[in-house]
Amino acid sequence: MMEDDFIPVRVSVNGVPHRLFVEPRRTLLDMLREDLELTGTNAGCEHGSCGACTVLLDGQSVRACLLLAVQANGHEVMTVEGLALHGRMHPLQEAFWEKQGLQCGFCTPGMLMTAYELLQQNPDPGEEEIRSALSGNLCRCTGYQHIVEAIRLAAQRLREEAEAATPSGTTA
Amino acid sequence: MKPARFRYFAPHTITEAAQLLDEQGDEARLLAGGQSLLPLLNLRLARPSALIDLNEIQALAFIHPRNGGLVLGALTRDATLERDPLVAARQPLLAEAAHYVGHLAIRHRSTLGGSLAHADPAAELPAVMLALDAAFTLQSSTGSRTVAAAAFFKGPFQTALQHGEILTEVHLPGLPPRSGSAFLEFARREGDYALAGVAAVICLAEDGTIAQARLALCSVAPTPLQAIAAETVLRGRHPDNAAWQAAAEAVVDELKEPPADIHGSAEYRRHLAGVLTRRALARAAQRAERSHS
Numbered sequence: 001m002m003e004d005d006f007i008p009v010r011v012s013v014n015g016v017p018h019r020l021f022v023e024p025r026r027t028l029l030d031m032l033r034e035d036l037e038l039t040g041t042n043a044g045c046e047h048g049s050c051g052a053c054t055v056l057l058d059g060q061s062v063r064a065c066l067l068l069a070v071q072a073n074g075h076e077v078m079t080v081e082g083l084a085l086h087g088r089m090h091p092l093q094e095a096f097w098e099k100q101g102l103q104c105g106f107c108t109p110g111m112l113m114t115a116y117e118l119l120q121q122n123p124d125p126g127e128e129e130i131r132s133a134l135s136g137n138l139c140r141c142t143g144y145q146h147i148v149e150a151i152r153l154a155a156q157r158l159r160e161e162a163e164a165a166t167p168s169g170t171t172a
Numbered sequence: 173m174k175p176a177r178f179r180y181f182a183p184h185t186i187t188e189a190a191q192l193l194d195e196q197g198d199e200a201r202l203l204a205g206g207q208s209l210l211p212l213l214n215l216r217l218a219r220p221s222a223l224i225d226l227n228e229i230q231a232l233a234f235i236h237p238r239n240g241g242l243v244l245g246a247l248t249r250d251a252t253l254e255r256d257p258l259v260a261a262r263q264p265l266l267a268e269a270a271h272y273v274g275h276l277a278i279r280h281r282s283t284l285g286g287s288l289a290h291a292d293p294a295a296e297l298p299a300v301m302l303a304l305d306a307a308f309t310l311q312s313s314t315g316s317r318t319v320a321a322a323a324f325f326k327g328p329f330q331t332a333l334q335h336g337e338i339l340t341e342v343h344l345p346g347l348p349p350r351s352g353s354a355f356l357e358f359a360r361r362e363g364d365y366a367l368a369g370v371a372a373v374i375c376l377a378e379d380g381t382i383a384q385a386r387l388a389l390c391s392v393a394p395t396p397l398q399a400i401a402a403e404t405v406l407r408g409r410h411p412d413n414a415a416w417q418a419a420a421e422a423v424v425d426e427l428k429e430p431p432a433d434i435h436g437s438a439e440y441r442r443h444l445a446g447v448l449t450r451r452a453l454a455r456a457a458q459r460a461e462r463s464h465s
Contacts, residue, residue, distance in 0.1 A: 024178060025174065025176070025178060046173040046214050047173075047210075047215055057280075060251075060280040061277040061280060063278065065214065066211065066278075066281065067210070070180060070225075071227060135363045136274070136278065136363050
């Protein structure tokens with residue numbers, strides 16, 4: 001193999017299949033941003049400290065800066081662009097907007113993906129659990145208070161949606 | 173902030189990986205979870221000529237029971253260690269400590285073998301290996317050998333691994349009945365490297381005294397540190413506060429020069445090591461007693 005060889009990658013991003021060729025040194029983060037032009041995922045520290053590039057790989061949160069693009073071959077990636085459905089913001093996004101869970105917005109995509117995973121696993125997290133889940137995502141503006149409030153609000157709405165979707169007379 | 177060029181290989185078997193390691197020479201590196209190596213590549217603190225990615229080797233990701241203990245594949249992720257029922261049943265210390273490794277998004281990728289081979293003196297799992305009397309299988313293209321954890325960690329980021337060798341398996345002996353363990357650490361923020369961490373195992377005798385204690389610390393020395401003097405102090409004693417205090421004093425005596433940085437002075441780390449030792453031992457003993465009732 002030559003050093004400048006490109007390697008074929010087949011990857012599904014937000015449900016859309018892609019085939020592309022990448023250098024081995026390409027990170028998943030740069031593949032998303034530069035090759036697929038999905039710039040919602042932010043490049044912060046690029047060494048795993050800040051959490052701004054958090055995406056889901058096969059449903060599990062990962063740092064996109066700490067994976068090689070070639071390692072995503074055959075896997076499913078979900079980014080912040082995958083949260084909104086049919087032009088409607090995800091309840092988490094709506095709650096961040098309503099509660100002012102962002103100021104400059106740089107950390108927001110990572111916060112949203114981390115919160116999305118948390119609510120998948122725990123539909124009713126307490127404040128401590130939320131703060132613990134967010135411990136790997138740095139925000140330099142908000143002091144986290146409104147982010148925590150937004151996640152609690154989104155959790156409540158998602159629970160209500162789930163209850164409304166459950167036919168009455170049955171147990172969830 | 174982008175890695176320098178490297179050749180990339182993703183073998184499917186250990187044999188292939190070992191051959192590649194031979195062929196690619198001294199500047200080749202193995203890639204496990206990548207949660208320590210990728211930062212080094214991105215910052216160009218490491219510039220390997222080739223990366224041999226172990227993530228496609230299914231035979232490295234397993235957890236098996238063996239003789240009351242466990243054998244774990246080196247590619248077992250920290251998030252798996254945290255949640256696996258067999259680990260929780262047989263070596264809860266490993267599950268408890270794995271939870272302290274970074275953040276969930278890190279633990280979804282970071283691996284047991286990667287942490288051991290990287291040998292960061294601040295890492296939790298190397299200390300746990302000393303406390304659990306682990307042994308590692310190191311495999312190369314010419315054969316394999318077994319090295320005890322106590323002989324594996326040589327210095328900061330230095331191990332007994334020779335070039336051409338891959339850490340493939342971790343062997344943890346079973347604990348006798350009436351055993352308990354605990355891992356405790358203190359970090360400035362959740363997920364940060366600890367200023368000090370303690371892994372403790374207590375095995376009680378029939379008469380309720382301490383038959384054996386094992387104690388290891390991270391973040392307070394150039395390598396994970398087995399506190400042998402403290403272990404000796406505890407043997408045969410009653411599991412009480414006086415015993416924990418004596419062990420803590422022995423630990424503090426053993427710590428010649430803990431690292432000092434902006435996060436904590438050497439003196440503060442010695443203090444933390446003593447306090448955490450007392451607490452971890454007390455918790456381990458409590459669990460040992462509860463396991464019997």
